[in-house]
Amino acid sequence: MAQSGKSSSKKSSPSYISSIIGVALVLFLLGTLGLFVIQANKLSVYFKEGVEIQVILRDNVKDTQAQALKDSIANKPYVRSIEYVSKDMAAERFKKDFGEDFTSLLGYNPLYASINFKARSAYVNADSLKIIENSFSQIAAVREVSYQRALVDKLNENVRRIGLVVLGLCVVLALVVIVLIDNTIRLAMFSNRFLIKTMQMVGATRWFIAKPFDLRAIINGAISALLAIIGLIGVLWITRQRLELPGFEDLKDYFLVGLLFLGLISLGIGICVLSTHRSVMKYLRMKLDDLY
Template sequence: MAQFGKGYAKRSTPSYFMAIVGVSLVLFLLGLLGWIVINANRLGENFRENVEVQVYVRQNISPKDSAALVQFVSARPYVKSYEYITKEMARKQFVGTGNDDFMSVLDQNPLPASVDFRVKSEYANADSLNKVKADFSGNIAVDEVKYNKKLVTNLNDVIRKVSLILLVVTVGISIAVIILIDNTIRLAMFSNRFLIKTMQMVGATRWFIAKPMDRRAVINGAISGLIAIGGIIGIIFASEQWIPEIRALRDYTLLMAMFVVMVLLGIFISFISTHRSVLKYLKMKLDDLY
């Protein structure tokens, strides 16, 4: 049996090498798509979190009531960031956009003070923003609550369509990846079919024959996953050097989860495909191997 082990190792090295390369390339493509999906989701969240709500303060309201309104806004669970805009700041913003300074013809500033805030991404939809407006309805310091309804509707429609397209593409490529990895492993095992059958003919049990090959499949799957991860990390750093702005989209938690899935997928499919191939050749007659 020791001779079989040595012969097996020598014969199978080339096919295992090609299997590792093939599985690595397929996992790399899957990981590249996963990285694109992660960035797309993060970009969608960033767009949603730029939705701004303006809470206009009533004229002649007391400083105490204005401070209470600011405190009220800061405590809301849907607020990501906020800023209190005084009447003078509102005038400067108005003039800064290219408009004439109305103070040359008016005795007082007609623009109201406001509390402008950006909502968290999960609240950037029409239903949630309507509830946000209702949350301010009973506040005596609030004159009006506004946000760009058309922007919110269009933004969510675009994100929904892009997410659907990415989902379909991801499912399709995931299925293709599983099939390609399975075919790659089965092709690698095809070159070992006579070795498997010979070991069976000299009395080796199925477990004895399959165990080293299954173990090797697990190792090869893990190696393939790590090689693919190295390629993805290289692509990420190269992309961030070329386009520094995408660094803001990096999500370490999702990237780590994707890397773990890549390794586990490589191990699982390699193991299942190898074990199935071994059992298949063990069940076949010798003449059918040719």
């Protein structure tokens, strides 16, 4: 009997190993899409918050008035960062960017002082920016408000399109993941069908029979998820080592990545337990002759 039990254990272990690897690969695929979604969201925020809005001031506005207006704008909920650019600073920047000192040629500085700020991503859309622009038009010291409207419209259009595509991919892949994991677990349980039926025939209750398989499913699901997470960490590390993108450090979001990893662990354990329990109940309901 002992030898038989050892033989049975050896036969069943490869099926567990293959199911663990299979589930880990599927979770890794889902996690890769999750990382893409997180990075895409961070990229959209990064580009939106890079749009600069210029509040151009009139020539008769004094520096003290401009500073007071800047402090007032800085307290607005939509402002992420802000700076005051005087006429002299604007001329210096023009000279640095284009290499021409037009003030000596013209004899005066035709540029205007401005208050430049970058808005939070939630406000970088046509409707919100229009409301912000209208609020500044009522201020006497403001000459005009300038920003790249075409860029803002294009950004929001691309974000909507990418969002729809990613949503569709997530739904399809989630269904594929559930089906693949379920089939992988069912195939792994197929080799244990006679053991399950034998335990039932000697009088074991359904809970007694299902309990060790459910516990094993929890362990297998956790191992699969951890293997997938290790793979995803490797992908993140390689990506950050190989790619040198401007502002890439700002795209890190450890909180969302942590939530993704917890979700993979929960999904791996949940589907493994559910599929395993369903398989055990299925074989318990079957007749002995139907198992062959």
